[in-house]
Amino acid sequence: MVISETTAxxxxxxxxxxxxxxxxxxxxxxxxxxxxxxxRPGGTAQxxxxxxxxxxxxxxLAEILKQRGVRLDVARRAGDAxxxxxxxxxxxxxxxxxxxxTDLGTLQxxxxxxxxxxxxxxxxxxxxxxxxRAEPSFEETDxxxxxxxxxxxxxxxxxxxxxxxxxxxxxxxxxxxxxxPRLVExxxxxxxxxxxxxxxxxxxxxxxxxxxxxxxxxxxxxxxHVVWLIPDLPEPxxxxxxxxxxxxxxxxxxxxxxxxxxxxxxxxxxxxxxxxPVVAEALPVVVRSAETVEGRSRLYRAHRARDRAAEALxxxxxxxxxxxxxxxxxxxxxxxxxxxxxxxxxxxxxxxEPFVGEALYGPEPVDDAALVRLTDLLDDLERQVxxx
Amino acid sequence: MALTxxxxxxxGLGALLPLVLPSWWTLxxxxxxxxxxxAADLALAGNVRALAYHRSGDTNVxxxxxxxxxxxxxxxxxxxxxxxxxxxxxxxxxxxxxxxRIDVPAGEARRVETALAPTRRGxxxxxxxxxxxxxxxxxxxxxxxxxxxxxxxxxxxxxxxxHLSGKLAKLRELTxxxxxxxxxxxxxxxxxxxxxxxxxxxxxxxxxTARRRDVVVRTWRPERDRRIYLVLDTGRTSAGRVGDxxxxxxxxxxxxxxxxxxxxxxxRVDLLAYDRRVRARVEGASRTDLLPSMVQAMAPLEPELIxxxxxxxxxxxxxxxxxxxxxxxxxxxxxxxxxxxxxxxLPQLTARHLVMVAAVADPRVGEMAGARGDLAAVYxxxxxxxxxxxxxxxxxxxxxxxxxxxxxxxxxxAPALADAYLALKAAGRL
Numbered sequence: 001m002v003i004s005e006t007t008a009x010x011x012x013x014x015x016x017x018x019x020x021x022x023x024x025x026x027x028x029x030x031x032x033x034x035x036x037x038x039x040r041p042g043g044t045a046q047x048x049x050x051x052x053x054x055x056x057x058x059x060x061l062a063e064i065l066k067q068r069g070v071r072l073d074v075a076r077r078a079g080d081a082x083x084x085x086x087x088x089x090x091x092x093x094x095x096x097x098x099x100x101x102t103d104l105g106t107l108q109x110x111x112x113x114x115x116x117x118x119x120x121x122x123x124x125x126x127x128x129x130x131x132x133r134a135e136p137s138f139e140e141t142d143x144x145x146x147x148x149x150x151x152x153x154x155x156x157x158x159x160x161x162x163x164x165x166x167x168x169x170x171x172x173x174x175x176x177x178x179x180x181p182r183l184v185e186x187x188x189x190x191x192x193x194x195x196x197x198x199x200x201x202x203x204x205x206x207x208x209x210x211x212x213x214x215x216x217x218x219x220x221x222x223x224x225h226v227v228w229l230i231p232d233l234p235e236p237x238x239x240x241x242x243x244x245x246x247x248x249x250x251x252x253x254x255x256x257x258x259x260x261x262x263x264x265x266x267x268x269x270x271x272x273x274x275x276x277p278v279v280a281e282a283l284p285v286v287v288r289s290a291e292t293v294e295g296r297s298r299l300y301r302a303h304r305a306r307d308r309a310a311e312a313l314x315x316x317x318x319x320x321x322x323x324x325x326x327x328x329x330x331x332x333x334x335x336x337x338x339x340x341x342x343x344x345x346x347x348x349x350x351x352x353e354p355f356v357g358e359a360l361y362g363p364e365p366v367d368d369a370a371l372v373r374l375t376d377l378l379d380d381l382e383r384q385v386x387x388x
Numbered sequence: 389m390a391l392t393x394x395x396x397x398x399x400g401l402g403a404l405l406p407l408v409l410p411s412w413w414t415l416x417x418x419x420x421x422x423x424x425x426x427a428a429d430l431a432l433a434g435n436v437r438a439l440a441y442h443r444s445g446d447t448n449v450x451x452x453x454x455x456x457x458x459x460x461x462x463x464x465x466x467x468x469x470x471x472x473x474x475x476x477x478x479x480x481x482x483x484x485x486x487x488x489r490i491d492v493p494a495g496e497a498r499r500v501e502t503a504l505a506p507t508r509r510g511x512x513x514x515x516x517x518x519x520x521x522x523x524x525x526x527x528x529x530x531x532x533x534x535x536x537x538x539x540x541x542x543x544x545x546x547x548x549x550x551h552l553s554g555k556l557a558k559l560r561e562l563t564x565x566x567x568x569x570x571x572x573x574x575x576x577x578x579x580x581x582x583x584x585x586x587x588x589x590x591x592x593x594x595x596x597t598a599r600r601r602d603v604v605v606r607t608w609r610p611e612r613d614r615r616i617y618l619v620l621d622t623g624r625t626s627a628g629r630v631g632d633x634x635x636x637x638x639x640x641x642x643x644x645x646x647x648x649x650x651x652x653x654x655x656r657v658d659l660l661a662y663d664r665r666v667r668a669r670v671e672g673a674s675r676t677d678l679l680p681s682m683v684q685a686m687a688p689l690e691p692e693l694i695x696x697x698x699x700x701x702x703x704x705x706x707x708x709x710x711x712x713x714x715x716x717x718x719x720x721x722x723x724x725x726x727x728x729x730x731x732x733x734l735p736q737l738t739a740r741h742l743v744m745v746a747a748v749a750d751p752r753v754g755e756m757a758g759a760r761g762d763l764a765a766v767y768x769x770x771x772x773x774x775x776x777x778x779x780x781x782x783x784x785x786x787x788x789x790x791x792x793x794x795x796x797x798x799x800x801x802a803p804a805l806a807d808a809y810l811a812l813k814a815a816g817r818l
Contacts, residue, residue: 250410251406251410252406252407252408252409252410253407253410255406255407255410255411255412255414255415256403256404256406256407257403258406258415259399259400259402259403259405259406259415259418260400260403262399262419263396263397263399263400263402263403264396264400266391266395266396266399267393267396267397267399267400269391269396270390270391270392270393270395270396273390273391273531275472275474275487275518275520275531276474276476276515276516276518276533277476277515277516277518277533279476279477279478279479279515281478281479281480283480284508284627284634284690284691285627285691285693286629287627287628287629288628288629288752289628289629289630289635289750289752290750290752290753290756291628292775293750293752293753293756293771293772293775294756294768294771296771296774296775297756297764297767297768297770297771297772298767300767300770300771301763301764301767308770308774309766309767309770309771310770312770312771312773312774312777313766313769313770313773315773315777316757316773316776316777319777319780368763371763371766372762372763372766375760375766375769376760379760
């Protein structure tokens with residue numbers, strides 16, 4: 001037992017040692033996947049959508065604006081938004097990560113005042129010149145600390161986690177947490193561009209917090225016409241600037257892969273050249289001699305041929321009994337000799353004759369269990385005769 | 389020609405070059421270098437065409453034993469040949485080692501030993517010799533495959549020869565020092581000797597007794613120079629495997645023991661292997677030559693998957709033998725084959741000859757007959773009982789024609805057949 005125990009432990013240890021590398025890699029991959037999922041910017045398709053009543057939507061704001069008589073147009077494409085925007089109106093740009101360079105160019109050419117909600121780097125570059133992203137701020141609420149009327153009217157505002165911005169001189173800096181502002185207003189040509197570092201003041205979930213509603217109303221609803229751009233995902237290839245993998249790979253890498261293919265081909269040639277031919281040999285047929293007997297057994301079983309099976313078993317038993325009892329050799333197969341055999345067996349085993357007769361010459365067993373019992377009974381008779 | 393793994397590895401490493409110098413010229417130059425290396429290797433590798441092969445060694449081996457075959461490699465070229473050599477044999481020849489390294493200087497010869505451990509009976513022919521000589525850079529090799537014919541005949545194992553000495557001792561009881569006192573058809577007068585207690589009074593020679601003062605008995609000995617014809621059935625029934633051995637191999641083993649015994653007993657033994665035509669025949673072999681020629685004749689025999697032609701076999705037999713002989717038919721007690729083929733022809737045979745049928749019983753049937761427990765086992769037992777009953781009926785039918793039947797499992801068939809022969813001899817029935 002000691003040996004088997006140590007062997008089992010050794011086996012387990014060996015398995016652990018051989019598999020721990022794989023296990024480690026799998027765990028590392030899982031951890032990496034979790035980290036990536038956590039780092040991925042959250043957000044659903046409905047975020048900042050003025051028609052969505054969900055937590056991240058902005059339907060509450062849209063309704064309030066409507067009640068106040070502000071006309072709100074929702075645009076799903078940049079071109080659409082640029083066409084609807086009126087000079088002196090407001091164009092709210094959300095989800096800038098979905099805007100292509102062309103879209104940004106279109107938006108740049110409009111004359112409407114822009115409100116950029118958490119813009120990404122490209123949007124900032126083209127729409128809010130001079131403004132650059134700084135570090136994020138984790139301070140939840142803040143006071144305006146600036147002279148911007150919209151901010152002053154709103155007072156304390158809840159931002160949640162927000163992006164802050166480095167701004168050029170001459171810009172209005174509001175809600176400056178530690179160093180950088182969360183709300184920036186700059187003049188770009190004849191329009192004002194407002195950059196808001198957090199969507200929290202606009203969305204349904206936190207519209208009622210602090211002075212959020214006031215800030216939102218004042219930023220978005222300051223003018224009678226608002227176009228709210230929430231772009232759909234750009235269609236693949238629509239930009240025309242799409243390039244295939246081949247265009248992106250450096251020439252050297254392409255040659256690298258070509259040479260690798262050549263190397264694999266050479267290795268294949270190396271492995272495929274055998275040292276001499278494969279020798280074919282005619283092998284003898286393998287037929288088991290007992291196959292016919294086994295086949296017959298399966299046929300009996302498939303057709304539940306209890307009658308034939310019982311007869312074969314009884315004939316075999318009679319043959320052996322006749323030899324044991326010293327009766328003439330042909331008696332086993334001779335129906336005339338039946339009473340003689342039954343009597344002799346009954347006398348030797350001490351069982352009564354009808355019982356022995358039933359066993360040796362009886363009718364077909366009624367079911368499978370009876371057939372098995374008959375076999376056992378014949379064995380018993382044979383053994384008793386042998387021992388008597 | 390053959391490429392090496394080193395070339396593939398080098399080509400793979402060369403893939404790093406265009407990363408450093410991304411240009412077509414880098415790659416082309418590298419390929420040029422590889423090609424030059426391959427060409428140099430092919431030019432400088434040993435000249436495998438200049439090798440000549442000669443073989444020597446065993447031509448016969450008994451199944452289960454090992455044979456050694458020597459291949460002499462002669463270098464007729466002007467340069468030394470270093471190479472890997474493979475002596476190619478069929479898988480069932482069990483050749484080892486698979487490959488050998490050779491180093492043959494110009495004008496000299498080297499020997500390569502190949503050990504064969506055959507796994508089957510029959511003729512094994514060498515397929516050829518393959519030589520691969522790798523060039524000095526190890527990038528490419530010259531390779532050549534050429535025939536180097538040799539044949540090793542794998543003879544039957546004859547495992548039952550361990551019974552031979554026991555059976556010969558029994559035979560001596562019948563013939564030599566121990567004299568048979570039974571007088572029968574197949575006995576001949578041996579000598580007169582004094583009566584001792586226990587001798588059969590019927591064998592007293594009264595005339596000789598009258599001439600002498602003592603009571604004298606005649607002694608007899610089994611007649612010599614009887615003829616025994618062994619007939620191997622190589623038809624479909626001989627292909628069935630009993631255990632893991634074809635029935636034919638068991639029959640051969642029994643035939644060899646009987647042949648060895650009978651030839652020592654002074655009888656003449658002939659062999660015929662037949663299915664639909666004569667597969668092998670040994671006739672008129674001298675006593676010393678009998679066993680080798682039987683073994684040689686049996687070696688290439690394979691069971692044929694066709695029904696044996698009993699009529700053809702009987703006529704092939706009857707056309708050759710004139711005098712009375714013992715025909716030992718080594719076959720299978722298969723009801724269809726025997727009842728339709730052999731039984732109608734038996735009277736022709738038994739009219740002039742004594743016929744003995746030897747069949748190998750399958751122990752698996754016995755196992756199945758003893759199976760108990762569940763329903764499947766009981767049906768197995770029933771099928772086995774049925775098969776045994778068929779065999780018994782067939783045996784009884786054959787005996788009714790005066791045919792001797794020996795039916796034994798594979799490990800007992802050879803001694804059982806020898807015993808049956810000795811019994812016939814002792815009874816003077818040959």
